[in-house]
Amino acid sequence: MVKNYNVLFDEQLKIVEEKLEKIFSDKTPNSLYEPCKYSIIGGGKRLRPLAVLFSNYVFSNTFQNSYNAALAFEILHNFTLVHDDIMDNSHKRRNRLTVHKAYDVNTAILAGDTLYAYSFELLLKDAYNTDFTICNDFTTAIIEVCEGQALDKEFELRHDVTVDEYITMIYKKTAALLVGCFTVGAKIGKANQEQIEAIKDYAKYLGLAFQIQDDYLDTFSDENIFGKKVGLDIVEGKKTFLLLKALELAQGVDKEQLNLLLKNKGTTFENVNNYQNIYKKYNVDRLALDKVEEYIKLANNSIEKLKSAPNFDFLIWFSNLVLQRDK
Amino acid sequence: MVKNYNVLFDEQLKIVEEKLEKIFSDKTPNSLYEPCKYSIIGGGKRLRPLAVLFSNYVFSNTFQNSYNAALAFEILHNFTLVHDDIMDNSHKRRNRLTVHKAYDVNTAILAGDTLYAYSFELLLKDAYNTDFTICNDFTTAIIEVCEGQALDKEFELRHDVTVDEYITMIYKKTAALLVGCFTVGAKIGKANQEQIEAIKDYAKYLGLAFQIQDDYLDTFSDENIFGKKVGLDIVEGKKTFLLLKALELAQGVDKEQLNLLLKNKGTTFENVNNYQNIYKKYNVDRLALDKVEEYIKLANNSIEKLKSAPNFDFLIWFSNLVLQRDK
Numbered sequence: 046m047v048k049n050y051n052v053l054f055d056e057q058l059k060i061v062e063e064k065l066e067k068i069f070s071d072k073t074p075n076s077l078y079e080p081c082k083y084s085i086i087g088g089g090k091r092l093r094p095l096a097v098l099f100s101n102y103v104f105s106n107t108f109q110n111s112y113n114a115a116l117a118f119e120i121l122h123n124f125t126l127v128h129d130d131i132m133d134n135s136h137k138r139r140n141r142l143t144v145h146k147a148y149d150v151n152t153a154i155l156a157g158d159t160l161y162a163y164s165f166e167l168l169l170k171d172a173y174n175t176d177f178t179i180c181n182d183f184t185t186a187i188i189e190v191c192e193g194q195a196l197d198k199e200f201e202l203r204h205d206v207t208v209d210e211y212i213t214m215i216y217k218k219t220a221a222l223l224v225g226c227f228t229v230g231a232k233i234g235k236a237n238q239e240q241i242e243a244i245k246d247y248a249k250y251l252g253l254a255f256q257i258q259d260d261y262l263d264t265f266s267d268e269n270i271f272g273k274k275v276g277l278d279i280v281e282g283k284k285t286f287l288l289l290k291a292l293e294l295a296q297g298v299d300k301e302q303l304n305l306l307l308k309n310k311g312t313t314f315e316n317v318n319n320y321q322n323i324y325k326k327y328n329v330d331r332l333a334l335d336k337v338e339e340y341i342k343l344a345n346n347s348i349e350k351l352k353s354a355p356n357f358d359f360l361i362w363f364s365n366l367v368l369q370r371d372k
Numbered sequence: 373m374v375k376n377y378n379v380l381f382d383e384q385l386k387i388v389e390e391k392l393e394k395i396f397s398d399k400t401p402n403s404l405y406e407p408c409k410y411s412i413i414g415g416g417k418r419l420r421p422l423a424v425l426f427s428n429y430v431f432s433n434t435f436q437n438s439y440n441a442a443l444a445f446e447i448l449h450n451f452t453l454v455h456d457d458i459m460d461n462s463h464k465r466r467n468r469l470t471v472h473k474a475y476d477v478n479t480a481i482l483a484g485d486t487l488y489a490y491s492f493e494l495l496l497k498d499a500y501n502t503d504f505t506i507c508n509d510f511t512t513a514i515i516e517v518c519e520g521q522a523l524d525k526e527f528e529l530r531h532d533v534t535v536d537e538y539i540t541m542i543y544k545k546t547a548a549l550l551v552g553c554f555t556v557g558a559k560i561g562k563a564n565q566e567q568i569e570a571i572k573d574y575a576k577y578l579g580l581a582f583q584i585q586d587d588y589l590d591t592f593s594d595e596n597i598f599g600k601k602v603g604l605d606i607v608e609g610k611k612t613f614l615l616l617k618a619l620e621l622a623q624g625v626d627k628e629q630l631n632l633l634l635k636n637k638g639t640t641f642e643n644v645n646n647y648q649n650i651y652k653k654y655n656v657d658r659l660a661l662d663k664v665e666e667y668i669k670l671a672n673n674s675i676e677k678l679k680s681a682p683n684f685d686f687l688i689w690f691s692n693l694v695l696q697r698d699k
Binding site: 074076077128131132150151152154155157158159161162163165166169172173177180181184185187188191192194195196198199 | 400401403404455458459477478479481482484485486488489490492493496499500504507508511512514515518519521522523525526
């Protein structure tokens with residue numbers, strides 16, 4: 046029987062949302078926990094906690110013993126968003142003011158630190174009942190995320206970033222946390238060592254696919270479906286897969302235009318169409334989608350060995366979800 | 373035989389310094405780990421790692437299995453300093469530029485986050501060999517520190533902070549981490565539950581004594597011995613034990629002068645002597661020292677039950693160190 050993962054996914058999402066809403070509800074001082082709550086209830090796809098829960102489910106056929114770990118990853122993720130938004134001086138996230146804009150920078154630094162601490166507290170609860178080494182996977186993930194953010198900031202100052210360097214950076218900044226989620230879920234689900242290695246690869250390729258998909262959607266999605274303004278990466282001069290690939294391929298005046306984007310650290314929304322056209326001229330949009338497909342294929346190949354797991358087919362359903370998302 | 377704790381303490385301090393120097397030496401990217409190293413090799417008393425090591429030693433007569441935990445607490449402490457210095461907009465610490473002044477705010481936020489993550493990684497190493505519940509003590513400590521910092525920032529905006537509220541704040545901001553250090557050390561040293569409770573109380577009172585001693589020294593120490601300018605708390609209008617106690621007791625023009633300090637959020641160095649005199653007039657200097665002595669006595673009373681521990685006398689030596697310090 047093929048399970049209806051759409052329904053199961055939404056059910057678990059609802060449970061995650063309910064649990065997130067209760068966190069910090071009885072905590073003081075308010076000056077600390079209000080901004081923590083503000084950060085957490087701001088929505089988002091909740092992909093990370095769901096990855097933990099379902100990675101457990103794949104192997105054990107239950108979500109038990111992984112809810113705290115799932116919340117831990119979501120809270121950890123929110124901590125990184127709060128601090129990244131300060132560093133990137135972002136005003137909005139998910140259609141709301143960022144924490145440091147809704148409150149102030151000091152409050153946001155401290156709220157981030159507190160989210161961080163609570164994420165460990167939650168993780169420990171499940172670690173006691175299951176496998177203590179999940180604490181190492183958690184710590185490894187967060188160190189990678191910090192290194193990824195450092196590389197991202199370094200890249201902002203450099204004009205010679207290669208596509209390979211970019212892949213290393215997004216592995217650390219985006220994929221490593223997903224690797225952590227799937228690894229922890231699998232360990233709680235009592236996967237064996239070979240299975241854990243397989244799912245780590247799966248999560249890595251999925252994370253890379255996800256980020257390049259993100260780059261593609263930011264520049265080429267349908268604004269009505271995307272739900273936010275298209276072309277922001279171009280406006281901000283962000284060194285995405287598209288821009289770096291275009292820099293590799295473009296020549297003449299096109300190359301000059303792209304270099305101008307680097308030099309001026311961005312452009313206006315009026316010029317987005319111009320850059321979209323350069324990307325299309327060199328087939329960079331297609332190359333990005335090919336890369337996403339390639340990574341999804343690699344993800345699916347990684348889990349060949351997991352076919353005996355009770356809910357193996359979730360992993361295929363999930364990678365397909367990433368491949369087909371349009372926002 | 374009475375042990376020479378001066379020698380033993382210095383020996384362990386040297387080992388801690390050597391280990392701290394090696395941390396991050398092989399890590400990249402440099403943009404992330406240079407500021408981490410800068411923060412850690414900046415000196416300081418290293419009281420927290422030594423508290424972990426010696427709390428272990430008190431019960432087990434060895435420092436084994438606690439070096440990673442000791443370093444973890446020092447690195448965690450440094451993380452809090454890096455972020456606190458941003459929030460307090462401090463330019464200098466230990467006679468060097470603070471991390472966000474030597475680099476920039478974004479770098480300091482991320483370096484702090486990374487120190488935080490590494491502290492957990494180190495702690496886990498000793499947790500595997502000893503007692504996993506030390507992870508909870510660690511997490512509890514850091515949550516208290518965050519709450520303490522939030523209260524501290526709240527108090528900056530309030531004019532009606534009481535001495536009792538101040539004690540709650542310094543418990544969280546300063547004493548809680550020391551409680552964590554002694555608890556973790558004791559657990560690694562295989563102390564029993566009753567012994568752990570006793571040493572928690574000891575650390576709590578010691579931490580409170582330490583902070584009030586800090587307040588006293590900032591205003592009343594001999595500048596030549598203190599090694600930095602006396603009176604900075606007054607200049608910055610910090611709500612210390614001295615100021616809050618003086619506000620309780622002073623009357624007439626003295627009270628007006630103190631209220632002026634609150635209203636103007638500080639004063640110039642020229643006026644320090646004026647405020648020192650008000651404090652002395654109301655015996656606030658003596659009351660602070662009495663409070664330090666009272667807490668040291670409570671600390672020493674807390675450990676009555678620990679007399680059978682192999683190196684019980686260290687605890688008395690250590691509390692005496694706090695009581696008699698002049699810088």
